[in-house]
Amino acid sequence: MISSRPSLIRTTASCRVKASPSPHLWLHNPTFPFPEKRSKNLKLNATNSDLENTRPLIKFPPSLWADRFLSVPVEDELELNGLTREIEDLKSKVREKLAFSPSDNDKERIRSIHLLISLGLSYHFESEIEDTLDRAFGNLAEIIADEYDLHTISIMFQVFRLYGHNMSCDVFDRFKGDDGKFRKNLEMDVRAMLSLYEAAHLGTTSNDMDEAMSFTSKYLESLPIDLASPHLYSLIRNALYQPRYHNMEILFAREYISFYEQEEDRDEILLKFAKLNFRRMQLHYIQELEIVSKWWKGLDLPSKLPYFRDRIVESYFATVGVYPEPRYSFQRTMVTKIFIIATVTVVDDSCDAYVTLPEVASLVHGLERWDLGVIDSIPDYMKIVLRHALLILSEVEREVKPEVRSQIKQETMEELKIIMRAFLQIAQWARAGHVPTFEEYMEVGLVTTGIELLMKLGFVWMEHTNRKNVSEWLRSRPKIIQTVNAMFRLSNDKVSYKHETSRGEVANGINCYMKQFGVTTEEEAGGAIQRMYDGNYKILVEEFLNSTASTDVPRNLLMRVLKMVGVFDVFYRDGDGFTYPRGKIDKHITSLFVDRIQI
Template identity: 35%
Template structure:
């Protein structure tokens, strides 16, 4: 798409006091705008992936293998991050296996804890209502989980991961989560093998269900490589595919970086954050697959523009200057959406841009209101604050924008569903809004913000300490925050239009984002401080079987990136599946054994 040029610099008043946020400069500099795709490596990876895909496809459709073997294969494919190549085959096999047994919980395969837990997790991820009664057989006469289960570390780990797909009212799964968490934490200090200890520690810090798909895949590739029972064909496919996608993502980021430079905001609006890499990373967590390249670019650009808009309103401008800024930004935003309109018109999907444009206007109005409150020192009631804050959080904008470039899968019905603001969307943005206010409380006070969720709530409840409101969300007044995940949103959630739920994005705050370095070393070092949230605990409908094909694990989770450690993916084209004698893309040593070359 063509570059979007900003207007002339705004005539800022130099003697005006401004609550500067003192943003750190971008950690990335201009490194990605000069990226050049290694076409030879890209072609080599592409050819290898195509050959290996067909071999794995043959394994999936093999009619001779047992159901348990097929489920283990599906689990491995999904954990290695190559599932998107085989969605049709996976769904057909799951449908066949699920309906081949009228009472799955009584099947002999489920006498093994690890097998039962893995199957439970996979079926639920794909929308099948597998009963939690399958775990009753693992309880003792007192109705507690049998302590002998603690001897089966992999079984406990599998049950722990499965418990994150619980729904409202499933007490046995709540018990399973508490049981496995307690014992796995104690096991870490015992003499577990390094292979098991590494998996247990990571799961406790960042459950699979709450992970970022590409980072989880990269991590599991290393774990699977140490597995003595590994399938070398699958491992080879996973490595080639990862490297191929990494090059694709870097090429897109190069486009984003050049687009940002063309905007000229760093000279015209030098106080705004340069967060192109972080915003692109957010979009990439919404959908990483290569066929959603256009969707990623569109979504990332909208996130960048909303970030600039937020910086001006939240940190810098006076009311008078904001009016000038609105005019200047409006030109850039109009130009951007005109590009999107042209692109979507070519696809016969011009309708897909309208919702995003409306949401951008909505968020701009909300930012303006918050700025007005701040300048006037006005503290609204909590209800008045929330009516505006639910728009300023940006959740509706990013959700609507995420579907713009997804192609035919996002229909007019999809955008109609978004426009009606279903309960799951309202619930999610309420959680994000209030969690953001909790995290930002001290910082907001330093900036002189008087209208935040905590301040407004305390105003209505005289004598309340700042810690007490932390028990909100939900109706956001009457129900503790921990209960919001079980809010009655099932009817809306399970009957939404047919599209892939893992592409419903979450909202992040990029104001203090450290380097999310997915382009260098695709290994997350420490997720202990990343607050994540789980949409999947929304009460389910009576039967998941009619839910469109979904891998719920891939739904981007609401993350406060301000505490995200350096996740180094972007620069090191890590662990290329090439012979040691062949140079890797950026000169690093390949990770694969020579026998794979």
Template identity: 30%
Template sequence: MTERCDDLIVETREMFVDILNPFAKMKLIDALQRLGVSYHFKEEIDNSLESLVSVKFANDDFHAISLQFRLLRQQRRYMPCDAFKEFIDKQGNLNGTLCSDTRALLALYEAAHLGTPNEEILREAQVETTNQLKRIVDCIEKPLSNKVRHALETPSFRRMKRLEARLYIPLYEEDKEECNEMILELAKLDFYLLQRLHREEVKEICEWYHGLESPRELFYARHRPAEAYFWALGVYYEPEYAKPRKLLAKFIATITPYDDTFDNYGLWKELQPFADVMQRWDEKGAEQLGRCYKEYAQFMFGTMNEIEGALPKGTPRKNVNVIKDIITEVCKGYVTEIDWRDSKYIPPLKEHLQITLVTCFYWAINCTAFVVFQEGVTEEVMIWMSGFPQIVKDSCIVSRLMDDIVAHAFETERNNVATAVTCYMKEYDSTKEEAIKALWNDVENAWKDMNEEYLKLTSIPSSLLIQVINLARMMETMYKKIDGYTDSAILKEWISLLLVQPITL
């Protein structure tokens, strides 16, 4: 089976030479990316997109222009949005010819989600294509209607790449107008082979977690090793990144009880000495803590020591220290949140986010993902990461707000720290529905900011920046409708799809 997969990879490489038509080559690249096999063809795709930068399609070739725009921007190649002037009139209405071509309309919808804050034409295109596709989806025949529903649920650029591959394979297979049987076979075989690897990895993570003594003592905490692995799988799924993926999964599994210790379990008089120990990273001081606090501190210290020990010799110790410094900031933020909770203080939204963007832990997860990944992680990159850069902050905004929106009722019932929804309602004297609508708009703006940063941060390697994007994509997967990490029923469905259910070959 591995040999057949290798043969298909060779044959697919030949397609890059044989296909001369730019539009056909773009469709090949798009299929490979969405089917999760593009990592085999990095050089071929990069060279092809470099040549596509200068290709000019006819102004009314809506499908080709939209696909070109999305593919180039996904690879951090700038293409101006002027190309879309023919798509929308001055009143903001879509071109009539475009509206009659569902595939072109869908391509524009996907492209519009890579717009930046000042690209108003793409903002209009996003709204108009969404509305138009919703209007016509029930009138379109299968298989195209299935692709439209899939896109309306979450656009491709915001999807967890491994889950997108699993869900897109059947959509690609049933669309006989677009499907290439050789590419389909490659996608299925590759998914099967990677699933075997990922299955062994998640088994290893669960055995590691349940083999530790400390987590068993944390009776109040969420124990989510499989879910933590799923999260890490969303950051990098390729086989060559098995080691960083497992280390990142261990880190995510470790920080979950940290949140629960502050959020759900402790009283301040007990938490204060715990917070002091954690902020000092005082392993000896942890011995003096109460039972659960001592067990958690040892758990965190043990995981961080394991991560540090797993890094190659010569890796600067200060890289791990940056992670620890960020976790210290998280701990300080938790202390502030407890003060808010106990005093029933509801801060203005800006003040709330100054703290909760840190305590959502996404900054720390981003930093850890970089450190264990190693490739391209220079001293300059770590200095940049330590300053809480804008693209990471935007990823945290997506994380914090999506979590608060879907978990608002649950958190309110538990009398926890006020959510962003509550803060907005108080500050602007609004209803819950108005607050949620405004916060969803903030999530959308954060995505546009990320798109802009992704294009302009040329000093940071793409292999690192895409990890920041991938973490935001995980929120779109796990928090679209419910808190999928706390109420993990839907998450178990995704985990089963990726790691348990076999794909039909």
């Protein structure tokens, strides 16, 4: 029997379907149990004509990159070695400047930590930062007792919450008038307003930062261009479009380095350190792209299976968003391979964009058995899909330590079986033209994201983790993982509605919401989906704070979940950037992997 996926919050009478559409239906129940269905019970009777008539035959845009990253210049290796030595020298100087010692001013150190985070440098000083914040948070009341600078308080709020310390939003009451609203004179400090705006994106389900969000958004959106320097104004406009905590950390770091370079009070040593560090990260990424590009070229899948999305570079770019630090090279390359073969592209697109319903059932059966022995009974192109899916998962098995190999293999097999059964259910709905209820769809749609499998396998190779504790935590299907899973499904469905329905895939979040609640426009349904997404983000922040305080799971691991949200937002903010990367995602990729930062 397939074990059901536990719901985050049990469905009660108060959150069942009602006559009027309510985005809150889902805010308090962001995941649902997977229905207990086995593919072997599926009975299919179809003629050859029927099989061909149910083949979707979708054509996606080709890769934008061709062989662009197949080779790395020899001089890059020499530069990388030189940069490593220079960075180590600068790191010691920066550490001395920051003076992480108890005798220094806590507020100044926290401002320095915020700057390190913004420049993409904080990973160099994680232990010093955590020790500093642990000590300071225990003395927070005294530190902020006489602090009435909004910019400083907003920065402290961000830093503490990012490191798992639940600094109360009550700290902002000192900036409000007798009417309980933020005082108008705060608008005289543009930087403070931007900092409060950023802090507001770390609010939780108690709606503790909603007023701050409304207050700062209205002000910043109407800010005249002459009230801020050009580089600050540009930072504000970008923040309004892509808030920093809904952005990929590495993309924000590149933007902030350019901003900081134009600041009059910049620290030249810190600026040089940030540029050298970013350049070294670029070189790491380019070397890894060469590795995965050669691997991909060797498989030659785009010519063998021309119907799927050839997105090896975009897949790698997504993993950089979750694991940006240089030391996570193995995670980036392995998760990219799993992502493009076993979850989001080859297998998913085979089920959605080409394979007939009986063939989906055969593929599910083969993967359930983890057996290449069934390969003779399926079409040639299906043999290719099955063989490569099993081979990449066998590679995962080889790469984990012997003592956990059997456990990881078993858990991966079970997770993939559940994903494949969900693909089969989506295919059944599509071929039958059936639009399920929103709840029925989400039960299945959440599974097809593959997020849980990708996170689980990425965490296996994380350093300084108690694998037993982490494995038990993941098996409990924690709320934070389920919530980020929900956010992926909601954001993807909102932007993929048109091209999915055009190919006959009627079971989509937008479509199901419209049918269930009698909503007549895509815009209205999309607005409801967005409100669910925003509500789930608050749940995510809350769960991050709760998990950091109450579990043995390292903060570094939990941060991967928060970083994943930036990936969703970058890819899906203005359309399906993964399927159609030209115009935005290709520019981000160029900024990271092609245009080297100038030292």
